[in-house]
Every structure is written in C-alpha cells, then in structure tokens.
Amino acid sequence: MSKEVKQGQDVQKLVRTLVEDLGHEKAELIPILQEINDELGYISDDAITELSQLMNIPTSHIYSVATFYRMLSTEPRGRHVLQFCESAPCHVAGGRLVWQKLQRVLGLENGETSPDDKWTLLTTSCLGVCGVGPVMIIDNDLYGNVTPEQVPDILSNYK
C-alpha cells in the first residue's frame, strides 16, 4: 500500500477524473470514495472539499459516509496495513494468542500506526475464509492458519 503522498493539484485532478468517469449521481459517492482511498491510501480533507464542490454534496455528508465504512479511512495509514480477523471462528481457532503476539511484536494497539509509518494494525470482522482461521491480511496478501510462532517471519517479508 505504499503510496506517494499526493497533494494540492494532484488530488484535485484525481477527484475530477473520478467524477468524470463515474458520474455526479449520489449513488456514485461510495465507489468514488473507494477509488480515492485506494489511490491516496486515505481520504484527505482536500479530496472531500473538491468532491463536495463537484458533486454538490455537503462536506458533512461526505465526511459522515467516509467515517462510517471500515474500508475507508480519513487518516493517513502506514505503508503496510495489517488487518487481523477478530471474529469468533478465528478466536476459537487460536486467534487470541496470535493477536497478542502481533501487538507485542509491532508494539501497536488496535488502530495505531507505527511512528516510522511502516505499519498500521487493525482488527477486522470476518473475512469469509474461516476454514483456515486464524486469518490476517497484510495489504492484499492473505495468511491463513497463522500461529504466534509464524508472526515474526511473516512480518519480516515486508520492507
């Protein structure tokens, strides 16, 4: 998820292109926000202001939507986002110990980003791959049957 930080002109251009491609309809708001989130790594204030003008939707509404959905973020995130499934099936399959290990190794609590901007640690609800729990996703890579012992090895794959 390593994104170069885009600002000012770039963000405006991105938002304009997206609105042109997907349309001004309010129904397109969430798809557009998803694209912005993918491109920038999060939804910046600049992007919300620009979007509000182009789509004629109040910034308050856009902000309320952007903060509602788990896959959208209004805060910058680390270069790698680790999402750990905290639902019951993964919990029963040994997820509790993996989660404790992750917190210890990264030195982060749920929702925190490391000072060097490398990691953001999040819990997530069920990812639908419960047959191989405990499950976690780093960026777009899925890891199943994770044990606490594997945690340092898996993390060391990410620079």
Added chain:
Amino acid sequence: MKATRSMVLVSGDPESLNRGALDVFSTLQRELANFGLDEEISLTMVSDIHKSGSNPLVLVYPDAVIYGQVSPADVHQIVEEHLYKGRVVAEKQVPPYDLSGKIAWLSSRKGTLPAENRIVLKNVGLIDPESIDDYIINEGYEAIGTILKEMTPEDTINTIKNSGLRGRGGAGFPTGLKWQFVKGAKGDKKYVICNADESEPGTFKDRLVLEGDPHAIIEAMMIAAFAVGADEGYVYIRGEYGLAISRMKKAIQQAHDYGLLGKNIFGTDFSFDIHIHAGAGAYICGEETALIESIEGNRGEPRTRPPYPTTAGLWQKPTLVNNVETLANIPAIIRNGAEWYKSIGTPSSPGTKVYTILGNVNVTGLIEVPMGITLREVISIYAKGMKNGANFKLAQTGGSSGSIIPASLQDTPMDFDSFNKAGVSLGSGALLIASDEVCVLDLAKVLLNFFREESCGKCNPCRIGIKRAFEILTNISEGVATLHDLEDLNMLSDQLYNLSNCGLGQTAGSPLHDILAHFRAEVEAHVKLKVCPAGVCPMSGRRAYQTV
C-alpha cells in the same frame, strides 16, 4: 465443451491464487500440450475447493484423485505419470478425508461419506465460473428460457410459493410471499437486489456461489425480475470479496454479449440489467434497508419500518431483496418443479441448507445437506468428530446473530420451525463447534465485541446497551462482577431485543440470554468463585469498568 477422457481441475480460490495456482495452471496447459493430451483432457480453473493449508490443489476426474501443494515443478511428473501413463503420483496425493468443505462431497462420490444433496452448490467447483458456456451446458439459463416462453409472472410466483422456499439470509421469510408483495406494490419502476453482503462471522457460502457459479445468480435475478416486474437489478457484494466481484462483473459482461441481459431479452418484452455495488466494509449493510441506504450513497443506517422495502425500497421504489443462497435455489425449482423441491428437507422447511462447519472438529468446511439434519449428525458424519476426542460443549449457529446451542439440543432437527420451538435460531448457516476448552463467557465477550464494533450507532438501545453488556462481561472475565450484574445482563438482553431498531441490536443480546439459560453454573463460577472453569479468562481481579 467437448467429450473428454479426463477432467483436470485447479483450485482458484484466493488462497490458491496467492500460492501460485495460476502458474500451476499455465504449466499444466503447456505440459498437456507437450504430451499431446490437450484434446482428450480438459483443464479448468474452478473456484474454492477449500482445503486448509494444501492449496493449490489439482483434482483429476473421474479418478477423484486430489494432489495438494502443487507447484509448477510438480506438474511435469503429474502429467507424465498420472495422465499419460495412468499411475497415480502417490507422494503428491492428499487424502480426501483430510480435506474439508467441498471435499465432503468429493468423498461422497468415492463412497466414503453419505451423499450430500447439492442444489445451491450444484456447479460450484465443477464448472469454470468464468465461462458462460460451461454454465449453459449444465442446464444454465434453461429456467429463464422456460419462463419467458411458457410462464406468466403469476405462474412463476405460484411455483416459488408452492415450493415452500424460505429466505436463507437468516429470518426464513417465505420467498414466494415476498415476491408477491413486490409484484402487488404500486409503482412504475421496481428493483431486484441480490444481498451478497455476506458478513456473518464464519459464513462463506455466498462467496463460494459467487466465485464458483456467478451465472446462477444472474439467472435467478432475471427470474425474480420477470416475476415481480422489475427491469433493473443490483448485486451488493461486500468489498472484501475481490474475487467474487471480478467474477460477477465478468459473468454480467458475458450475459450481455449473449443477449441474456439488456433490452427485449429473447425477443420478448422483458428487459433487465444488473449493476454491481461493492460494499465498503460494514456488517450492518447486510440488513436490507441499510444495504439500500448504502447503494444510495449514504451511511449504512437501517431505516425505520414500515414501510418495508417491498413497497418503498431503493429510491423509494418497490424493491425485492433476496440473499445469494435463496436465489441460487430458484433456477433449480423452476427446472424441476415445486413438488420436487418439497420432497427434499422437512415439510415446513423444504430444500437444502448450506452449512459452514468450523471450530474444534477434525474436518472444517462446507456442506449442503437437506434441512432437518441434526447437529450430532453433522459432527459425527461430516466433521469426523471432535478434535483430539474432546467433548462437544456447544455450537454457535448462524454467525454472530445466531444462538449458542448447548449439547443437550444436538438431536434437534435443524430447520426453521424446530429451532424456533427450541428457542434457538438457525441463522445464516455457520456452525461453530466448540469443545470443553472454550469458555462460554469468553465466547460471549467476543460476540458482543463484534456487535459493539459493528453497531451503526443510530439507535440508543443498541449503541449503549451492547457497550454496557460488553463491559459487564469483561468485568465477569476479570473476576470482579457481582450476581446483580447477571440480572443486568438478562435485562439488557431483553431490552436489546425489544427496543432496537433493526436485527443487529435485536439479536445482539441473544448470546447473553443463551449463556445464562444454558451455562449459568459456568458463568456463576466466574462471579462467585472467581474461577474460569475452562481456564481462559484472565481473572486478574482488576476492575476494567465501573458498575453503576
């Protein structure tokens, strides 16, 4: 599709793809051509076959041999030895009993397990989900053809009503009746929505259908649209299901190319088109009015009902919302008739149910069996017993919004009415099987934490009640609660049920009720003796939250 001597399937679920299934597939293509076998052996990438840890898999039919953890380097040997010379490569073989999910059905073909009854998952794992021709050759789009040629919307609705099909999203509402409401609703514009926002923890049946047989959903939505008089449809797929979204997109494009979607389908007056809306991560959007709000570009907060979506749904127009599994039954019912469907399952809940089996059992995965099977049967037959011979303590059904079912109910037939009578709920079909090692209090804490995170916050009983219940549970797990707290939990459970605006809050209290009804002694041990019998809870004596 040509007649072939053997069929080779490569697993294409997300995990397999991660582990290089595409490389295996292309190497197989090359090697088959090298041995001149590409004419007589078909090669297909199929969706999830679901074997934990052994992906990617290569399956050879009709021999029903499964190779696991196949790398491109193994392909030459498999092709030369097995497909060319006919000798199974034993060292790469994975035993079927070791495999889960899909494999219960594979094993049944080999006669080692009782047969499942596959309607919803008929094609899943057998056909190439990215090929419309594969679907068509397997009776695909036959049902919609029959309907457009020979049936009226009334006939169609009557067939679904007579079949007794009930919604598989969890509530069990009669599907035919819902269709009739939408058809009867006034309005020049109507919508059909497929609810594929599958977020119940432990449930992944809808994902398998979407990834493995997307055209079945398109056909079912066409039938529904014809019956209720809609010309536009949405598939609301949760955003985390990337592969399902791309397969569905591809299927819709193919259906367009074949003239199955668009204007005046098959030269009739019937026009229909489908859009995909990807969710952005919110459990609550599985609730149908929240889902509709989300499509409209709003926060996914459930509406106040009535009016129900059947009269005022998407953009305030009459809207039919059906779950993926419900829809996947429709083409088969039209093809084979209502009487055939009623002959499967129990009288009040006909048909099959797809269950995901999870937890402390030997085989986890997915089965499709007739309604009315018991938990004991599921555990002993399909799950191959408890792991390490442990005792069966409880099953948690239907993701988070189901029930905690004690061992004493393991002989109750699993259908909507029998479970209602026993005061428990079938939910979405996840069966989380837990042994003695699991603490009920810890489990309830995890479930309530889930609801606490996922509550949309619109109504107070849900937002505040769940948080308070979680705090009390945490205090109990720390050994600092009083018996009075248990009464508070009971009260919160009732208030959540009675006062919450939507299903999330209404069911959030059921774990509280269930643990107090069935496992009171274990909960009281935490309170009175400051002991967690399963040895799971921290019991630190540290007060985490203040009691009022």
